[in-house]
Amino acid sequence: MVGSLPPEIGNLKAATMIDMSMNQFSNEIPREIGELQNLVHLSLRHNKLQGSIPDSVSNMVGLEFLDLSHNNISGIIPMSLEKLQNLKYFNVSVNKLYGEIPSGGPFKNFSSKFFINNEALCGSSRFSVPPCPTSSKHKSSRKKVFVLFLLLGIALVFALITFVFILIRNRRVKRTPQQDDSNITRERISYHELLQATDDLSESNLIGSGSFGSVYKGILKSGIVVAVKVFNLQLDAAFKSFDTECEVLRSFRHRNLVKVITSCSNLDFKALVLEYMPNGSLEKYLYSHNYFLDIRQRLSIMIDVACALEYLQHGCSSAVIHCDLKPSNVLLDEDMVAHLSDFGISKLLGEDDSDLYTKTLATYGYIAPEYGLDGLVSTKCDVYSYGIMLLETFTRRKPNEFEGDLSLKQWVSYSLPDAVMDVVDDNLVTPTGKGLQKELDVVASIMNVALECCAESPARRTNMKDVVAMLQKIKIQLLAC
Structure with a gap:
């Protein structure tokens, strides 16, 4: 989506979650957004928003999650945001903010990585920023102008070096006749x-x-x-x-x-x-004794995978079938954001196709029935594999370790809704924990979504748009636990 966020956004007073990330919104965040006092989750990351953070955001008393990263937002972070006592996540990285980072209220618990790559933020040393100057405003303004000219000079030198490097590289490529494949990237x-x-x-x-x-x-x-x-x-x-x-x-x-x-x-x-994905694969984190993922991390990772599949199935001119979804093909970057990989046996559907046949078999245990029996693949095959992987993520049981007629899907379905504790990963919940029942309810909801994904009949399986919506709703419930 492109354009500006309309002032009428303030009329959505009953909304608890708004996610407008990964769009092309520009101009300022309307101050009317502060009227959404029931809003729990607000994500505007990866847009082109400008202007400053409205002071009215401090009126959003129910806000727990606020992500404004990867925009062009300038100005200061309003000190009034210290009043948001429920705020658990606040990310303004990769913007043009300057001035002092608030240190009171919820800001006592925020990580320094949520403020990186800004123009001139300052404050407490725990945010990995320089201390704020104590000199007069006049000196501060002169310092900002000096820093601006310094950065501009560095940028010009860097641009010149880059130009020379590309020029030399292009000449070298022209002299090298060995690369002649048409599928070469930039x-x-x-x-x-x-x-x-x-x-x-x-x-x-x-x-x-x-x-x-x-x-x-x-x-x-x-x-x-x-x-x-x-x-x-x-x-x-x-x-x-x-x-x-x-x-x-x-x-x-x-x-x-x-x-x-x-x-x-x-x-x-x-x-x-x-x-490069420095944190390796989801499989490594599930089955290595040296690593551990809590409920929130596992849910966030699986939401990331669901978003990738939603894009491949509904956001492209030609739908893509991955055909080999499994934890080893889910890679984690330095921020534990999941990235789907290994498209070596994937299939592209034409505009008039809803399914096609293939002789290529994927990994046993994750294959949809119609794929394994008849070689018939469709986007519903990926939905099935995703459901199996979602069950595996929260039980830490591989689908190919069951014998006889019993499968991972059957083992979980027999235990719902009353015996979730029998199938959930032993390391995931504490039997004596205060919020045990709430955590088990959350896991049960996640497993129900998984079972809807891996129904035997493709027609009865849910779609990835609904999966993303359901898991996002469960995530909000989990944050409230």
Whole structure:
């Protein structure tokens, strides 16, 4: 969506959650938004909003979650926001804010990362910002002008260096005839650069292996840490897998999809250079004794995956079927935001298609019945796999560890609604905890959503738009626990 947020937003007095993130809204946040005193969750991140944070936000006494990150908001953070005693999450990173960060009320508990990449914020050292100056306003203004000119000079020098670097690089690419694949993204990278980045694809840099190749950690000349997915060209299917991943990752953009930075391809070598995910996979966090995810983290991760699937199924001109959803293909960045990866066997539906047939089989335990029996795939297959993965995330039981006629889905359904404690991950709830029953109710609600996803009949499965809405509602209930 584009345009401005209308002043009439203040009329939504009964609303408890507003999420307008990942749009193109511009201009100022209307002061009328302060009239939403029942609002619990407000997310306006990743827009183009300008102006200052309205002081009227301090009237939103029910607010628990406020995300204004990744905009062009300027001015100061109003001290009046210290009155929002219910505020548990406040993120204004990547804006143009300056001045003192409030330190009272809920701000006592906020992390420094929620204020990074702003113009000139200052305050307490625990926010990792410089102390605020004690000199006069005149000196402060002169200092701001000086800093502004300094930053402008640095930006000009950086732009000049970047221009020269791109010019040299383009000349080098023209002299290198080895890369001739049509599925190359904006910038190309040579085979030798990849070898240098990964220390000759050394075992010490190996971070994962799959059906069609291996993934290595690498550091480019620019200092950027990347993941290099090298395809095993001894497998005929690897060629198609490379082409498919190139097409999907090049054509579709979403914050919860792994980003492809560039690629390298010639007759003997094919690789994708992907955004590096420092926290590894969801599988690592579920099954390693060295890591732990609480209820809120697991729910947030699965909402991220649901948002990615909603985009692939409903937000693209051609729907994409991932075909291999599982915890090892859900990667976590430094902020524990989930990114869906590995589109090697994915399928793209045409405008007139609702399903298609394939001979490629995915991972046992996550496959929808119609996919495994007849090779018939549709977006409903991904809904089924997502439901199984949602059950796995909260039970910490793999779907392929059950024997005989019993399945993970049946094991959970037999225990709902009265025996949730029998199936939930033992580490997730404390039997003697004060909020035990509320936590079990939340988990039961999540598992009911999962069971709606993995109904036997594709027609009876819910859709990902409804899944996102239901899980967001459960998240708000969890925040209130």
